Amino acid sequence: MQKIIFTLAAIFMFGIASAQDEVEEKKKKWYTTRGGDAGLVSFSNVSRNGKMLNNVPRFTAFLNTGTNFNYDLGKNVGFFTGINGKNIGIIYDDTANIRWKRRVVALGVPVGFKFGNLKKHNFFYLGGQADFAINYKQKKFVDGKKIEKNNDWFGKQTPIFMPSVFAGFQTNRKLGLKAQYFINNFFNQDYTEGTAKPFAGMEANVFFLTLSYDFSLKG
Numbered sequence: 001m002q003k004i005i006f007t008l009a010a011i012f013m014f015g016i017a018s019a020q021d022e023v024e025e026k027k028k029k030w031y032t033t034r035g036g037d038a039g040l041v042s043f044s045n046v047s048r049n050g051k052m053l054n055n056v057p058r059f060t061a062f063l064n065t066g067t068n069f070n071y072d073l074g075k076n077v078g079f080f081t082g083i084n085g086k087n088i089g090i091i092y093d094d095t096a097n098i099r100w101k102r103r104v105v106a107l108g109v110p111v112g113f114k115f116g117n118l119k120k121h122n123f124f125y126l127g128g129q130a131d132f133a134i135n136y137k138q139k140k141f142v143d144g145k146k147i148e149k150n151n152d153w154f155g156k157q158t159p160i161f162m163p164s165v166f167a168g169f170q171t172n173r174k175l176g177l178k179a180q181y182f183i184n185n186f187f188n189q190d191y192t193e194g195t196a197k198p199f200a201g202m203e204a205n206v207f208f209l210t211l212s213y214d215f216s217l218k219g
Contacts, residue, residue: 040061
């Protein structure tokens, strides 16, 4: 009789432990991570009326951070969304002695999928992001000397909505590499200053290569 009671008690305790494990596992499916881009190199293809201008690669490590909300569908597949700050910019030469640096600070919402060993943080990911420009800054240089600087909150020099697609990979050392391409024109060609349209005929698409960090900190 004692053996039967002991056996039933053991089965009961095992059932409780299994149920607790299932509850804990469900709790762990949604988790928050924090990270960003430790270094970001952007490339552009600025042109005016179809004529390519001299484009200069741009490096930044400022204001490229955020929070992601992750959900794992299993050990090898998951998806994520979140909110991230982004520094999006271009550098180009208007003429032989005039250089422009233009950038926007944007808040973005990514949506993407992860494929790989999620437990060990080795995976590939891809998706799209909707960025919204909140601050515009430009600098003008003549013969290497800065002669002009403007900074506008919610400026109309660029589109407010800046969609992009991205793909990358993450390693168990919490580092990874990501490529991101912005689909629409960086310039707002309809922007006016007085009666002039300084960006009429201007085209530019931005492409990023970034060293990402701490994409997933799930325990």
